[in-house]
Amino acid sequence: MIVTYNWIKEFVDCDLPAAELSHLLTMLGLEVERMEEVGGGMDDVVVAQVVEKNQHPNADKLSLCKVDNGSEIVNVVCGAQNFKAGDKVALAQIGATLPGDFKIKRSKIRGEESCGMLCSEKELALSAESSGIMILPESYALGTPLFDALGTKDVIFEIGLTPNRADCLSVVGIAREVAAKLGKKVHYPGLEVKEEGAPVASVASVEILAPELCPRYTARHITGCTLADSPAWLANRLMAAGIRSINNIVDVTNYVLLEYGHPLHAFDYKLLSGGKIVVAAAGEGEKFTTLDGQERTLASNDLTIRDGAKAVALAGIMGGGNSEIGEGTTEVLLESAYFNPSAIRKTSKRLGIHTESSHRFERGADVAGLTRALDRAAQLIAELSGGKVAKGIIDVYPAPVAPRVITARLSRINAVSGLDLSAAEVQDIFERLEFEVQQGEPGVFTVKVPLFRVDIEREIDLVEEVVRVNGFEKLPATLPQASVFSDLPSDTQRMASRVKGLLVSHGLSEVINYSFVAPSSCEKIMLPADDFRSNGMVLLNPISDELSVMRTTMLPGLLDTAVKNVSFRTLNLGIFEMRRIYLPVEGAELPEEPLYISALLTGRRDPEGWNQAKGDIDFFDVKGIAENLLAELNVGGVNFSVEELDPYYHPGKACRILSGKKVLGSMGELHPTVQENYGISTPLYYLELNFEALLSARKKQGAAQVPSRFPSTFRDIAMLLPRELPVADVVSCVNGVKAPELEGVEIFDLYMGGNIAAHEKSVAIRVRYGSKEKTLTDEEVTRLHTKVTEALQKKLNVSFR
Numbered sequence: 050m051i052v053t054y055n056w057i058k059e060f061v062d063c064d065l066p067a068a069e070l071s072h073l074l075t076m077l078g079l080e081v082e083r084m085e086e087v088g089g090g091m092d093d094v095v096v097a098q099v100v101e102k103n104q105h106p107n108a109d110k111l112s113l114c115k116v117d118n119g120s121e122i123v124n125v126v127c128g129a130q131n132f133k134a135g136d137k138v139a140l141a142q143i144g145a146t147l148p149g150d151f152k153i154k155r156s157k158i159r160g161e162e163s164c165g166m167l168c169s170e171k172e173l174a175l176s177a178e179s180s181g182i183m184i185l186p187e188s189y190a191l192g193t194p195l196f197d198a199l200g201t202k203d204v205i206f207e208i209g210l211t212p213n214r215a216d217c218l219s220v221v222g223i224a225r226e227v228a229a230k231l232g233k234k235v236h237y238p239g240l241e242v243k244e245e246g247a248p249v250a251s252v253a254s255v256e257i258l259a260p261e262l263c264p265r266y267t268a269r270h271i272t273g274c275t276l277a278d279s280p281a282w283l284a285n286r287l288m289a290a291g292i293r294s295i296n297n298i299v300d301v302t303n304y305v306l307l308e309y310g311h312p313l314h315a316f317d318y319k320l321l322s323g324g325k326i327v328v329a330a331a332g333e334g335e336k337f338t339t340l341d342g343q344e345r346t347l348a349s350n351d352l353t354i355r356d357g358a359k360a361v362a363l364a365g366i367m368g369g370g371n372s373e374i375g376e377g378t379t380e381v382l383l384e385s386a387y388f389n390p391s392a393i394r395k396t397s398k399r400l401g402i403h404t405e406s407s408h409r410f411e412r413g414a415d416v417a418g419l420t421r422a423l424d425r426a427a428q429l430i431a432e433l434s435g436g437k438v439a440k441g442i443i444d445v446y447p448a449p450v451a452p453r454v455i456t457a458r459l460s461r462i463n464a465v466s467g468l469d470l471s472a473a474e475v476q477d478i479f480e481r482l483e484f485e486v487q488q489g490e491p492g493v494f495t496v497k498v499p500l501f502r503v504d505i506e507r508e509i510d511l512v513e514e515v516v517r518v519n520g521f522e523k524l525p526a527t528l529p530q531a532s533v534f535s536d537l538p539s540d541t542q543r544m545a546s547r548v549k550g551l552l553v554s555h556g557l558s559e560v561i562n563y564s565f566v567a568p569s570s571c572e573k574i575m576l577p578a579d580d581f582r583s584n585g586m587v588l589l590n591p592i593s594d595e596l597s598v599m600r601t602t603m604l605p606g607l608l609d610t611a612v613k614n615v616s617f618r619t620l621n622l623g624i625f626e627m628r629r630i631y632l633p634v635e636g637a638e639l640p641e642e643p644l645y646i647s648a649l650l651t652g653r654r655d656p657e658g659w660n661q662a663k664g665d666i667d668f669f670d671v672k673g674i675a676e677n678l679l680a681e682l683n684v685g686g687v688n689f690s691v692e693e694l695d696p697y698y699h700p701g702k703a704c705r706i707l708s709g710k711k712v713l714g715s716m717g718e719l720h721p722t723v724q725e726n727y728g729i730s731t732p733l734y735y736l737e738l739n740f741e742a743l744l745s746a747r748k749k750q751g752a753a754q755v756p757s758r759f760p761s762t763f764r765d766i767a768m769l770l771p772r773e774l775p776v777a778d779v780v781s782c783v784n785g786v787k788a789p790e791l792e793g794v795e796i797f798d799l800y801m802g803g804n805i806a807a808h809e810k811s812v813a814i815r816v817r818y819g820s821k822e823k824t825l826t827d828e829e830v831t832r833l834h835t836k837v838t839e840a841l842q843k844k845l846n847v848s849f850r
Contacts, residue, residue: 051290052220052307053087054204060224060236067204070227074208077226078517079217083207087174087289088196093145093153094168095119096189096198102134107159116140116165119192126163131181139168139183139195148174175201175285177293201285213504215412219310222501229481229518238308240424242438243431246272249439253318253382258329260447262352263364266328266386267419268443269427270318274298274379274436283433292405297433298374298381301426303405311385311414311422312406314354314362315430318380320372323357326382331360339367339402341758351396352388365393365410366402381430385423387416413503416450452485452497457511459492465509466516467525478518479511544682544744548646549627551681555674557623557648562606564628565596570605573726574697584633586640599631599640603647604697604735608727611649615729621652623666627740644740646714648674651733668702671716671734675706678738684708685748689777697723698735706738708746714738761792761819764834767850768841769809772801776812782844783816786837790825792817811850 054067063070071081097118105111105126116125118140125140132138142165145153151172156163170176170183173195189198196202208223216222221237228235249270257263276296278284283304284294292303302313318324331337331347337360338344345363347353354362361372365388374381393410397403420442427438459472472492479486485497498505505511516524538546549559571583582601591597600606603626614622625648631640650671655661679687689704695715703717716736724733770779776796783794798813805811816837818830825833841847 050208050210050218050223052206052208052223053286053289054206056203056220056286057224057227060221061228061231061233062236063227063231063233071206073227073230074206074223076521077230078211079214079223079226080209081206082209083205085205085207086203087205088194088202089204091145091147091173091196092194093142094147094173094195095140095142096137096185096191096193096195097140098137098191099132099134099167102132105159105161107161111159113161114167116167117191118142118165119190123164124162125165125167126158126161127167127182129167129169129181132167132184137185137187137189137191139173139185141166141168141172147172175199176288199281203289205289212412215409215414215503216310216501218409218412219306220308222310225483229478229483232481237421238425240421240428242269242424242428244440245437246439249441249443252439253321253324253326253443255326255443255445256328257445257447258327259352262330262389262392263328264387264389264448264450265416265419265444265446266326266384267423267445268326268385269383269423270439271381271383271427271430271434271436272318272379272439274381274430274434276374276376276378276434280433296374298378298430301429301433302383304429305422305426306405306409309418309422309425310409311418312365312409313422313426314368314384314406315374316361316368316372316382316384317374317378318382319378321356321361321382322359324382325357326384327355327357328364328386329353329355335360337363338370339363340370340373341367342370345400345402348396348399350392351399352392354384363396363400363402364388366397366400366407367404381436383423383427383430385419385426387414387419415499415501417452417500420444450500452500453505455496455498455505455508455511457494457496457508459494461508462512462515465512467527468516468519468523470515470519474519475515478515482514482518541744545627545644545740547681548678548740549625551678552625552646552648552674555623555677557625557650557674560607560610560624560626561628562603562610562626563592563596564600564631565591566598566600566605567595568598570598571601574602574604574608574723575720576696581633581635586631586633601630601632602737603628603630603645604649604737607647607649607735608723608729608733611651611729611733612727620731621656623650624648625736643742646678646736646738646740648736649733650736651729651731665732666734667732668716668718668734671736675714675716675736675738679706679713679743682743683748683750684713684743684746686746687713696720708742711742711746712739713742713746755821757819757821759820759822759824761817762825762830764816764818764830765797765813766816766838766841767798767811767813768847769805769811769850770845770847772808772810774845778845779812779814779841779847782840783814783837786840788833788836790818790820790829790833791837792819 071084075081095118097116099114100117100122101115103113105113110128112127114125114127115122141147141153143153143155153166167182169179169181171179210217225235253270255266255268257266279294279297279300283300287294287300287303290307294300298315302315306312330349331351331353333349335347336344337347352364353360354364362368388410390411390413393407397407430436431438459475462475463469476486479496483499487495489495496511576583585598585601588597607624607626610624611622627646629642630645631642633640650666652666654664654666654670686708688707690707691704694703697720699718699720705715706713714737719733719735780794795815797815800811818825818833
């Protein structure tokens, strides 16, 4: 649940700082997982006025402006064209930091100095999209920090609710908790619905054919509505909660959903056959297209909202495209209903639809609060759209639900909690939570639980409420005193554990070899005598002459282990070691001791079996392990180079691994001479990575990306290119095309020989295009694909087949 500090304060008088309010909520069991300040640290973005707007002398699409920031007039270069001299605008001054950690600096653009930036709503995170810079009202004073002028400075709380606290899936619910803790009253919105015209019963009707799935359904009718954009206050509130503004009518239903926690739905009344609403189960196999444009196949236990002829909504989950609010909407039938939680959960899970509405209905809505939410929404729609609300309300409630009544004993409360509360203190807590309380016998409470608290079922639940509101910190400590030492693993240790787990998941076994090797080991792996690794530190008191030198690489130890395994007919082998090596430092007494990851593989890719492929391990198996390991550690900027390889690798079958210019390690097939020196006939593949270099090359973990709900499109390209040109250059060239719709590229074919010239190779790639906003048309994909092919031709001079 996302809620803002200022929104909470509208319902409860709270003068606590945001950080203290966050702590209070967490201690109430409403854990604040994230707290974000809106407009904080952005006082350098101020209200300014464009004094002059002139054509940039060196650029056709840029303007050179003189802008008054309230204290001086500065030059600003701007590319937008939606403003004129005299307009008041948002100016990010030098030193300002915009969302996304974009810092404003003094710069020269096409030879002209620019001392700031004129900002759009999108650049200030005030909207998801914008067509130009912000044009501000004339009344705003120059030099005023923008967020102060807009009145949008706020703090966003993201609260991780447990599934039982459905009552707190609303601003009102959270404000109710704050008020109970602080001993204050909740200021509920005033509900003054101005009714006029014909009675609602004369224009609309509701019939419930499945009362066990829909115990109550209410509705209002509104005419004369004018569809328009929502006012800034409403759009900003929704955006802060992560909901996109659509129009003034739909936005009101979303606003009330957040405010009261009760989902509503607005139908275009003119699209409802006969102005009739029927709540009934769907027909088995019935087809229905929801608002997202997806056709759904319904089952007989799915609850639908129907008009006189067809289904118009999937009850409690999503409306239908055949009755949605659109450009021509002038009449609205507004729904506020209660649906059975288990029924909504089953349908939502089966169809794979999860919405803000289903999220709340699944957890249990307030059946008594339907009309409050309905009246609040009708009032706002009338105010914002100029509509008129018909007289009366349709309220079909065949079997009213009675509040739960629970007996709580003071003795039980104190015994469980270890507290010594008085009856008056306990009754006060219940009343602050808006529970109706009566005392019969001394110390015995009869508590009527309001219907919005669906989680309160037994006496022990009431005990928890008392303890929670009284304060968990006030519970007496009864555990014996003891000293506890926690030796948590370091970040390096955690990463090392992840690396080992990944290598094991690839079928490799960890080995631990001596840190000492034979003096001849470097010669056996073909390291030249002048290589610094051939001069490892000699031990003063070695175990044996064959273990007298500190290792400078783990390859000899792994090869010795491989020889022992092969001698026992273990021909399919995958081993790794993650230990330190000891590199001599000229003039120093002690060596460097970097931590390395080394792996050695040979033999078959899969175990023998009638249903297993018979391929042998090759370079690409090792490369796949390396790439997965780099991805696990989130190492960025990885590239591969065949230059300056160690002599123990097979020429043309190995490479170095780099991040930018930093060497991370190497991999490839070992030189045949090395294999011969160790008496192993099958090809051996070796991977070596500097773990500390990997950690230093890690990127910060980015935010999770929501996958697009629109389908992607694939286009293939077959081309001829020189044999010496790395195929990676093709991938880099495609990825370098600046187009957000370009989602990825894959190589799926490589061919040499046959009718292909000896100096060329044939490569085929598959390019994936897609958008998070819509399904791309063939024309759009073709334009993108043309950009890709032109880039390949221009940069790599390939020829297409």
